[in-house]
Amino acid sequence: MSIEVTAAQSGVRAHRKARAAAWGRFRASVPGMTGVVVLLMFALMALAYPLLMNTVWDANVYDPETGIDMVVVEKRYVREVVDPETEVGRVEAFVSDMYAQPGDVVTVRTPAGIGVAHPLSTDASGRDVLAMLLAGAGPALAMALTAALTTAFVALAVAAVSAYYGGWIDATLSSISGAVLLLPAPLLMIILGTSPAGEHIGPAQFGFIYGLLAGAGAAAIVVRSQAVTTMRRPFIDTARSSGAGSTRIIVRHLVPHLIPLAAVAMLIGVTGAIVADAFVSFLAYGENRFSWGTMINTAIRGRPNLRTLIHTEWHVLIVGGVAISLLAASFYLVAIGLHAAFDTPRFKR
Amino acid sequence: MTRYLAGRVVAGLVSLFLFVTAIFFAARWLIPRRREPGDLSATDEYFELLDGLVSGDFLNSEAMASLPWTLLILTFALGIAFPLGHWLGKVAGWKSGSAGSAGLTIGAVVMYTIFPPLLVFVLIMVVSRFTNDQGIGFLRTLYNEGGLSPDTGWSMLRTIAVVAAAAGLVALAASRLDKAIPHPVWIVGLVGIPFLIWMRRGMWGEVSDILLYLAMPITAVSILVVGEVLLVSKSTTAEAAHEDFVFTARAKGVPDREVRDHHVARYAFLPMLSKLMVSIPFILVGLMIVEMAFAWPKFGVEGGGNLGTLGMTVPGMSSTLFTSLENRDAATVVEGLIAVGVVVLTFRLILEVIQAFLDPRIRVGSREP
Numbered sequence: 001m002s003i004e005v006t007a008a009q010s011g012v013r014a015h016r017k018a019r020a021a022a023w024g025r026f027r028a029s030v031p032g033m034t035g036v037v038v039l040l041m042f043a044l045m046a047l048a049y050p051l052l053m054n055t056v057w058d059a060n061v062y063d064p065e066t067g068i069d070m071v072v073v074e075k076r077y078v079r080e081v082v083d084p085e086t087e088v089g090r091v092e093a094f095v096s097d098m099y100a101q102p103g104d105v106v107t108v109r110t111p112a113g114i115g116v117a118h119p120l121s122t123d124a125s126g127r128d129v130l131a132m133l134l135a136g137a138g139p140a141l142a143m144a145l146t147a148a149l150t151t152a153f154v155a156l157a158v159a160a161v162s163a164y165y166g167g168w169i170d171a172t173l174s175s176i177s178g179a180v181l182l183l184p185a186p187l188l189m190i191i192l193g194t195s196p197a198g199e200h201i202g203p204a205q206f207g208f209i210y211g212l213l214a215g216a217g218a219a220a221i222v223v224r225s226q227a228v229t230t231m232r233r234p235f236i237d238t239a240r241s242s243g244a245g246s247t248r249i250i251v252r253h254l255v256p257h258l259i260p261l262a263a264v265a266m267l268i269g270v271t272g273a274i275v276a277d278a279f280v281s282f283l284a285y286g287e288n289r290f291s292w293g294t295m296i297n298t299a300i301r302g303r304p305n306l307r308t309l310i311h312t313e314w315h316v317l318i319v320g321g322v323a324i325s326l327l328a329a330s331f332y333l334v335a336i337g338l339h340a341a342f343d344t345p346r347f348k349r
Numbered sequence: 350m351t352r353y354l355a356g357r358v359v360a361g362l363v364s365l366f367l368f369v370t371a372i373f374f375a376a377r378w379l380i381p382r383r384r385e386p387g388d389l390s391a392t393d394e395y396f397e398l399l400d401g402l403v404s405g406d407f408l409n410s411e412a413m414a415s416l417p418w419t420l421l422i423l424t425f426a427l428g429i430a431f432p433l434g435h436w437l438g439k440v441a442g443w444k445s446g447s448a449g450s451a452g453l454t455i456g457a458v459v460m461y462t463i464f465p466p467l468l469v470f471v472l473i474m475v476v477s478r479f480t481n482d483q484g485i486g487f488l489r490t491l492y493n494e495g496g497l498s499p500d501t502g503w504s505m506l507r508t509i510a511v512v513a514a515a516a517g518l519v520a521l522a523a524s525r526l527d528k529a530i531p532h533p534v535w536i537v538g539l540v541g542i543p544f545l546i547w548m549r550r551g552m553w554g555e556v557s558d559i560l561l562y563l564a565m566p567i568t569a570v571s572i573l574v575v576g577e578v579l580l581v582s583k584s585t586t587a588e589a590a591h592e593d594f595v596f597t598a599r600a601k602g603v604p605d606r607e608v609r610d611h612h613v614a615r616y617a618f619l620p621m622l623s624k625l626m627v628s629i630p631f632i633l634v635g636l637m638i639v640e641m642a643f644a645w646p647k648f649g650v651e652g653g654g655n656l657g658t659l660g661m662t663v664p665g666m667s668s669t670l671f672t673s674l675e676n677r678d679a680a681t682v683v684e685g686l687i688a689v690g691v692v693v694l695t696f697r698l699i700l701e702v703i704q705a706f707l708d709p710r711i712r713v714g715s716r717e718p
Contacts, residue, residue: 031454178364179371182690184630187637191682194674195379218627271462272631279638282466296466321467328462336458339584 025341032337038330042137049134057131061117064135064290068126069112077104123298123316133319136292140274140327143203147273148331150211152266155219156258160250162220163227174224180217185210185269186276193280202289203277210273219265223258230257260342267335274328295320350705357701361694372686373398380679398683412669412684417502418563419665420692423636424509425560425567428539430574435614435621437575438582442617443609445587454583460576465635466642468569476565501555508543521706566663569639574632581624585617592616622704629696633689637667644668 026032053059061069075086077093077100088108096106114121120129162173189210192198201209230236231254239253281293299317373395401407434457441453516539523530547556589595590613598608640663666685673681 030451031458175360175363175367178360179367181627181630182364182368182693183372183686184634184689184693186631186634187686187689190634190638191670191674191686192379194671196381197379218630221627272634275464275638276634278464279466283641317467317470321464321470324464325459325462325467328464329458332458332462336454336580 022341026337029337029340031333032340035330035333035335035337038326039334042141042327042330045134046138046141049131049138052131052134062128062131064127064132067128067131069118069122069128070109070126071112072107072109074105074107075110077102077106120319121315123313129295129316129319132290132295132316133292133323135290136295136320136323139203139289139291140277140324143207143277144270144274144327144331146204146207147210147214148207148266148270150208151215151219151269152262154212154215155223155265156255156262158216158220159223159227159258159262160254162224163231164246164250164254173220177217177220177224180213181221183213184272185213185217186272186279188213189273189276190280190283193276194283198280203291206277206280207273210276214269214272215266219262219269222265223262226261227254227258230254260338264335264338264342267331267338270331271328274324274331278324292320292323353705354702357698361698365690365694368690369398369402369687370395372690373683376679376683376686380674380677380682394680402687407684407687410684411673411681412666412688414499415664415666415669416688416692417499417506418663419633419636419640419667420506421502421559422563422566422570422640422663422665423633423692424506425563426570426574426636427632429567430571431578432536433571434575434578435582435618438579438621439586439609439614439617441579442583442586443590443613445583445590450583453579457576457579457583460572461580462576463573465569465573465638468572469639469642472565472569498555501552501559504552505543505547505556505559508546512539512543512546517703517706563663566636566639566643566665569643570632570636573635573639577628577632578621578625581621582617585620585624586613589613589617619704619708622700622707626697626700626704629700630693633693637665637670640665640667641671 053062059067061067075088078087078089079102081087081089088106092108093100093104093106096108097104100106111122111124111126112118118128118130120133122128123132158173158177162170189206192209193201193206236249236253239249244253278291278293281289281291282296283293296317299313299320374391377391401410407413437453437457441450441457444450516535519530544556547553586609592613594616595608595612598612599605603612643663666688670682670685673685
């Protein structure tokens with residue numbers, strides 16, 4: 001009896017030690033920690049938005065879709081606008097004064113622009129860009145986290161069942177994975193998001209459906225091959241001969257060995273979810289909700305040529321685009337860190 | 350070997366069948382339309398689709414007409430990005446931990462995770478510096494003058510396929526004879542021979558128009574793919590650098606560079622290939638997003654119906670797919686998605702053949718399933 005207890009205790013101790021070592025290696029990995037810091041920053045942004053809206057920010061000014069902050073300034077009406085800071089063209093001049101002649105000074109309403117109230121400036125219709133950035137963080141994070149967890153869960157379940165039972169169950173699940181892999185999950189999500197049904201899909205549902213597809217496809221294939229190798233290892237036979245049932249072996253012995261790989265696969269898969277989600281709103285199909293993709297859309301929409309875009313809203317496009325890319329990058333960086341923590345050549349041998 | 354490949358083909362066909370079935374019924378459910386008296390029932394339509402696939406009528410569909418442009422972009426982008434990413438990854442993985450390696454890794458993560466429309470915007474901005482802020486609208490004159498015919502596109506793809514297959518046979522023969530062909534010879538041969546063929550067949554005008562027109566999408570996709578290949582190649586090289594045979598080679602006094610290129614890089618090539626096999630579909634999505642971003646969909650002059658001077662139309666798969674999606678044309682959407690599936694399956698099989706030739710464990714059939 002006492003021998004058994006000490007064996008179990010030393011097993012637990014070894015597990016704890018291995019976990020502490022893995023955490024140490026993760027902390028030593030610069031990409032991994034950078035990813036964590038960036039993710040925390042996005043989480044802070046998501047939390048800050050409702051706080052600011054309820055306390056300091058006036059909804060009439062700071063709402064990312066309907067808020068407006070315009071100032072009245074005097075500008076000179078000229079035929080050819082050379083300096084948009086002090087001169088206006090025909091269209092804007094006529095809004096203020098129908099009888100204005102070239103050379104007249106007219107009063108026009110222009111966006112408030114960069115300042116203490118708007119650290120990231122405003123867009124062409126006077127909406128605050130920082131408010132847009134913060135408003136997009138919540139939905140994007142909710143989508144990414146749902147997608148990540150669903151991907152990992154589905155991939156683990158499919159891979160473990162496939163590897164444990166083998167035979168026709170494995171063959172069936174493998175062909176399903178192969179079929180799912182023929183249709184890339186991000187593409188299907190783009191099609192789903194742009195279809196009539198897409199209007200009713202919120203961020204969390206989007207992440208969930210993406211997770212089902214990505215988990216059953218690419219992630220399941222990667223995790224399954226690891227599960228098959230794990231099933232050949234002696235401790236599975238030991239567990240079986242000491243009378244453990246199928247559920248116990250899968251949950252207690254097989255799955256723990258797959259979690260690191262599933263985590264890496266899921267974090268890499270989330271990158272695709274973020275791009276797909278942003279692209280749907282970039283195409284302006286999910287117009288009922290605000291996101292970073294919407295920022296890029298509003299920046300480009302209706303610009304007849306590049307010059308007007310550069311002079312008006314390029315910063316909205318850059319802020320939205322960089323936020324999307326940075327969120328995707330942070331998940332990928334965390335995946336590199338996890339890879340370094342669990343999959344070092346020194347510990348594999 | 351033959352048995353292994355036959356098994357892979359059968360597994361691929363089973364996956365394709367499941368895929369077609371799922372796509373067909375999902376599309377009917379997702380894209381509802383008004384029923385008309387002459388319409389076929391769902392099952393009849395399904396069997397007609399399968400019939401078209403088996404008999405080859407599918408090759409005449411609308412989706413197939415837009416396929417050559419997507420395939421050309423994909424082939425050229427992979428052809429540029431794969432060797433480049435592999436080489437950079439090898440360098441970064443070998444000196445893992447140095448500042449240069451860290452810089453390459455950061456650059457690769459940026460290239461891999463950048464939002465494709467943002468990348469397209471940046472590229473257009475760069476080109477616009479040379480066109481007086483007028484975007485890349487000038488490229489559209491090539492398109493409007495009818496320089497892009499799908500037949501030329503297919504013919505280019507056939508040439509590339511034949512040259513690539515010949516190169517594979519040469520590589521096989523060289524390895525059997527234990528002769529190494531230097532890298533520069535490979536590069537000159539693989540790039541030069543197709544161009545020579547096109548020139549001799551008098552296609553040069555059309556080919557150069559097509560390449561000029563597709564140069565921007567090809568650059569964008571190459572940037573996305575280089576990042577991914579670099580990251581995978583770096584991690585496999587860094588792992589292989591700890592293997593015993595590397596220490597042995599060093600102990601024997603093999604020069605550092607030779608250990609990297611002949612011992613480590615070759616060993617790291619196989620895991621890289623199998624990792625990239627899973628990411629082919631995602632590369633294809635990135636490509637389709639790039640295609641759409643270049644057209645700046647829905648952002649033209651309001652009511653004018655043209656795209657303004659900002660972008661250009663890439664007449665690839667995504668334009669067929671999304672036009673039919675906007676028109677609620679479920680049949681064409683299904684055809685387009687099947688075309689995507691067939692492309693993914695074909696690339697996967699090609700990679701599996703390469704893998705089987707390179708990996709003796711597969712050749713003798715003792716590889717883990």
